[in-house]
Amino acid sequence: MLEMVQLASGAKWGFLADDGQAVSGFCMMMIMLILTYYVITRARAGFPIPHIRKIAGLEALDEAIGRATEMGQPVHISSFRSTVDQQESWAFWVYLAHTAKLCAQYDTRIINCVSDEISLAIHEEIIQTGYLEAGRPDAYNPDDVRYMSNQQFAWVAGVIGMLERERPAAQLLIGRFFAESLVLAEQGNLIGAIQIAANDSAFQLPFFVATCDYVLIGEELYVGAAYISRDPVMTGTVVAEDMVKMALFGVMIVGTLLETFKAEGADNILRTWFNY
Amino acid sequence: MKRELPMLLALGAALLRLFLELSHYQRTEMQWQLHTNQWWAFLAATAVFIGVINLCRLHMHRIRRKVAHWQMSAWCLFVMASFGLYGILLKGPFQAGNQEHWFRWIFDSVLQPADRTMFSLLAFYIASAAYRSFRMRNLEATVMMVTAAVLMLNQASIGPMIWSGWGDMAGWFMDIINAPAQRGLAIGIFLGSYAMVLRMFLGLERKHLGL
Numbered sequence: 287m288l289e290m291v292q293l294a295s296g297a298k299w300g301f302l303a304d305d306g307q308a309v310s311g312f313c314m315m316m317i318m319l320i321l322t323y324y325v326i327t328r329a330r331a332g333f334p335i336p337h338i339r340k341i342a343g344l345e346a347l348d349e350a351i352g353r354a355t356e357m358g359q360p361v362h363i364s365s366f367r368s369t370v371d372q373q374e375s376w377a378f379w380v381y382l383a384h385t386a387k388l389c390a391q392y393d394t395r396i397i398n399c400v401s402d403e404i405s406l407a408i409h410e411e412i413i414q415t416g417y418l419e420a421g422r423p424d425a426y427n428p429d430d431v432r433y434m435s436n437q438q439f440a441w442v443a444g445v446i447g448m449l450e451r452e453r454p455a456a457q458l459l460i461g462r463f464f465a466e467s468l469v470l471a472e473q474g475n476l477i478g479a480i481q482i483a484a485n486d487s488a489f490q491l492p493f494f495v496a497t498c499d500y501v502l503i504g505e506e507l508y509v510g511a512a513y514i515s516r517d518p519v520m521t522g523t524v525v526a527e528d529m530v531k532m533a534l535f536g537v538m539i540v541g542t543l544l545e546t547f548k549a550e551g552a553d554n555i556l557r558t559w560f561n562y
Numbered sequence: 563m564k565r566e567l568p569m570l571l572a573l574g575a576a577l578l579r580l581f582l583e584l585s586h587y588q589r590t591e592m593q594w595q596l597h598t599n600q601w602w603a604f605l606a607a608t609a610v611f612i613g614v615i616n617l618c619r620l621h622m623h624r625i626r627r628k629v630a631h632w633q634m635s636a637w638c639l640f641v642m643a644s645f646g647l648y649g650i651l652l653k654g655p656f657q658a659g660n661q662e663h664w665f666r667w668i669f670d671s672v673l674q675p676a677d678r679t680m681f682s683l684l685a686f687y688i689a690s691a692a693y694r695s696f697r698m699r700n701l702e703a704t705v706m707m708v709t710a711a712v713l714m715l716n717q718a719s720i721g722p723m724i725w726s727g728w729g730d731m732a733g734w735f736m737d738i739i740n741a742p743a744q745r746g747l748a749i750g751i752f753l754g755s756y757a758m759v760l761r762m763f764l765g766l767e768r769k770h771l772g773l
Contacts, residue, residue: 520766
C-alpha cells in the first residue's frame with residue numbers, strides 16, 4: 287500500500303497518467319457521467335426526455351416469438367462468447383430475460399446454447415426468473431439451457447445439429463460472434479427460421495446482414511436493453527450517449543475546418559487538446 | 563441485501579479498475595495490485611471448478627431422468643472425467659504443460675482436425691450466402707454487387723491482367739466509403755457500451771442478477 291503513494295514523474299493534473307489522451311479521456315468520461323446523472327434525474331422527476339426511435343429489429347422480436355408460437359416450434363437464442371467479462375454478454379442477458387419472459391407468456395419453448403460453463407448457471411437463473419415473472423415457473427425446462435462446448439467449432443457443430451433436429455421457428459443471435467456467425471445464420475436460413483441478429487463487430491456484421499431478416503448494428507445491441515425496458519430512467523442513459531455523440535460529431539466538423547483552414551505550421555488547438 | 567451486495571461489489575470493482583486505468587499510479591509497481599491479480603487468477607480457477615460442478619449437475623439430472631439422448635450426457639461426463647484424470651495422473655495435479663504423447667495425440671490428431679473441418683465448411687456457407695446477397699434484385703443489391711466485384715477483381719490474380727486500375731478503385735472504396743462508415747460505427751459502439759456499463763454501475767441494469 288505504501289508503494290501506491292509514490293508519485294510517478296510526469297503525472298498530468300497531479301493524478302492522471304502521463305499517456306496521450308489521458309486528460310481528454312477523463313474529461314469526456316466526466317461529461318458523460320454528469321449528463322447521464324442530469325437526464326436520469328429529469329426522468330425520475332417526471333420531466334419529458336427524448337424517446338428512442340423505433341428500431342425494426344427490436345420491434346420484430348415479439349413478431350418472431352409470436353410466429354414460433356403459431357407454428358408450435360421453439361425459439362433459439364444464443365450468444366457464442368457469453369463469458370462474464372464481456373460487455374456484449376451483459377447486453378445479451380437483457381435480451382435473454384425479455385425473450386424468456388415472452389416465451390413463458392406465450393407457452394413457447396426457449397432453447398439457449400451456452401459455450402461457457404461458468405455462464406451456464408447465470409443463463410439458467412435468468413430464464414427461470416423469466417418463467418417465474420410470467421407466472422409459469424413449472425413450465426421452465428432446464429434441459430433447454432444446453433452447454434455445448436467451449437471450443438468454437440465444436441459449439442457450432444452442436445448448435446447446427448440442434449437447429450436441424452428441432453427446427454426452431456425463430457433464431458436470435460445476439461452478442462459476440464466470430465467465424466461461426468455465418469455457419470449459424472446460414473443454417474437458420476436453411477431451416478426457414480425468422481432470424482434477428484445483434485452484433486457490434488464490423489467483421490461479422492456483413493455475414494449477418496446477408497443471412498438474417500433483421501440486424502441490430504453496432505450500438506443498437508446496447509441500446510436494445512433500454513429500449514426493451516421502456517423505462518425512462520434506462521432511456522436516460524441512451525439520451526446522454528446521443529448528446530455526447532452529437533457533440534463529438536460537432537467537434538469533428540470544427541476540427542476538420544480548423545485543420546483545413548489553419549495557417550501553415552500552426553497548431554490545431556482541438557487536435558492538441560484531444561491528444562493531451 | 564441479496565440485491566445490494568452484488569451491486570456494491572460490482573461498483574467497487576469498477577471504480578478500482580477505473581482508478582487504475584486513469585491514474586498515473588498504473589505505472590508504479592503496486593504490491594496490492596499484484597495481490598488482486600493473484601486473487602483474480604484464484605477466483606477464475608475456482609469459477610472453472612464451479613462450472614464443472616454445473617455441468618455435472620445438469621448432465622446427471624438428464625441421465626437420472628433418462629431424457630432423450632441421455633447417452634450423450636453420459637458420454638460428455640465420461641470424456642470430461644477421463645481426459646481430466648488422465649492428464650492429472652500422468653503428471654500430477656500441480657504440473658502445467660502436459661506433453662505426454664497420447665495426451666497430446668488426443669488434442670492434436672482428434673480435436674484439432676475436427677475443428678478445422680468445421681471451419682472449412684465456412685467456404686460453402688459463404689458461397690451460398692454470397693449468391694443470395696449478390697442477386698441484383700434492387701438498387702442496393704446492385705451497388706453491393708458492383709462494389710464486391712471491384713474488390714474481388716483487385717484481389718484475384720486475373721484482375722490486373724484485365725485492367726490495372728482495379729487497385730485504385732478498390733482503394734477508393736475502402737478508404738473513402740468504408741473507413742468513415744467503420745469509424746462512425748466504432749464511435750457509436752464505444753458510447754453504447756459505455757452507457758451500458760454505466761447502467762450496470764448505477765444498478766439500473768439487474769438482469770444478470772436474475773432480478
